[in-house]
Amino acid sequence: MLKFNIEEKLKSAVNSFAKSKGIEEEVSFTVEIPPKNINADLASNAAMLIAKKLKVNPRVIAQELIEALQKKFSSEIKTIEIAGAGFINFHFTDAFLYGELSKILEKKENYAKQETSKNEKIMVEFVSANPTGPLHIGHGRGAAIGDSLGRILKHLGYTVVKEYYLNDVGNQMNVLGESTKTRYRQLKGENIPFLEDGYKGDYIKDIARTLINEGKSFDKIDFREESHTRILEGIKNDLNKFAVTFDNWFSESSIAVKKDNAGFTEVDKVCCSLKEKGFAYEQDGALWLNSVKYGDDKDRVLKRSDGRYTYLASDIAYHKNKYERQFTKVINLWGADHHGYVARINAAIQMLGQPAEALKVILYQLVSLVRNGVPVAMSTRSGEFVTLKEVLDEVGTDACRFFFLLRAPDSQLEFDLELAKKQSSENPVFYVQYVNARCHSIFKEYKDNGGKPADFNLLTSKEERDLIKKLALFEDTLLICAKTMSPHHLTTYLTETADIYHRFYEKCRVLGVEPELTKARVELLKAVSTVIIKGLNLLGVSAPEKM
């Protein structure tokens, strides 16, 4: 992991030092930003780890290491010192920090783009909610995480495709059609019972009502198709409102229904091939996947004894298709309730000849919805759920996305509807957006009357230095997000940056001081604004100039 673009260089220097001491294996030391109370820009535990291997006093090793590093990094690092049990603390030269600032100003919204790893092609598959009902609040969390992760990876220079897998075949679609049909007849006055396993949500009634209003005759209506199309349209509208975009919509029917010239679907073919390779076998009239072989608890059915394929069979064919499209890394975002499914899909992709690392399933814990402290059940079938749209209408896209991206996917998220409404003016998203608004009102007032370029050497206060350092960490933050597959580090980073900015703003006047200082500070603000706008953009949050 890079730290101020310098960590890698430091690491190799330390490793060659270790080698000169007779240590052959890599020393896995860290270079980190020290806690706030430590007066240093970077810190490393390298000496402690080397000393341990050599069984000598860490502070002695630290002293030798410092001498070796000092010469090598004189342009970036001003001083190095020993602290505590043997930590090595680094202080940057001003020139190094101003260089980072110039880089942001020069590259603007392309700042932090990476040149490496261009040949890696990543797919992020997320949401993929069944088109049997509107998106609810849980889907929203997956949507926010997947979309932002995709944006971040794209910004880092990877080729990224964000995809939605549409489960548009299977029994559920028939149930959906029947549900609408029954509602239609009921609305027409027929006294018939509703289906026991039907979809009970009001949206079904709405569709039925619309169909009645459109006046088509009953026999001519394809209830299944009409329901599917309308619900999908609603899903697309909600995602659009939520600033979530997809590069591709992949339909299950293209692998499970569509046949080739010989009359086989992709699902047929992949099952057949698994069987040939010995990964699947017949038993009790069904076809089983030998997923135990790759660590699953038990084998899984691919094809039922009645001849119908299971969902898993489709999913394997789908993943085969993904790799045929040359993705080197496939990321799936699933709700935590699907975790039992991870082992079998992992097994399956290995049977397809992929290394285990080619698939990464990110499980996000479900959103537990609370209204005035009372838990609200969320089931598409019970019809008793809160839709994403409802929440968006209440709290807005920016607040909703920021809120979802504030926490790690692993943490369970409690979403109190009443609280979310109240947060309209206290939500941390405004705290970050306010930074950009403040910058822009200064830009509006400022008049650049030419002259010499800005002199960053005038930016000497602690507040300015802290701000520059934080800006220079933007790139690291994105890399951490990519490494941990979670955008929430960026959300935290932006909040911290906003905090440092607001403190700077309080202490340092920009307008009305010496013209040269004003000029330098305006440039600093341009860099702040660039990073804040880009950061918010990667989260899918707007950065208005006026609020």
Place this chain on the structure above:
RNA sequence: GCGCCCAUAGCUCAAUUGGAUAGAGCGUUUGACUACGAAUCAAAAGGUUAGAGGUUCAACUCCUCUUGGGCGCGCCA
């Protein structure tokens, strides 16, 4: 019963993946608008990181057990 995830300030959550005195927001208390936006800032209070052991120079982080919660265990999707 078996498996996965989680437990951190009154509440909601962080902690750069093993580092130095565990941090934010909300809430509470006290102060700051006659210069760039007070959607802000300054300060205070709040912790045995669920509990007990273990590994380590160093544990919120890794291992074991206990307790408490969420979820999953179908020829459903």
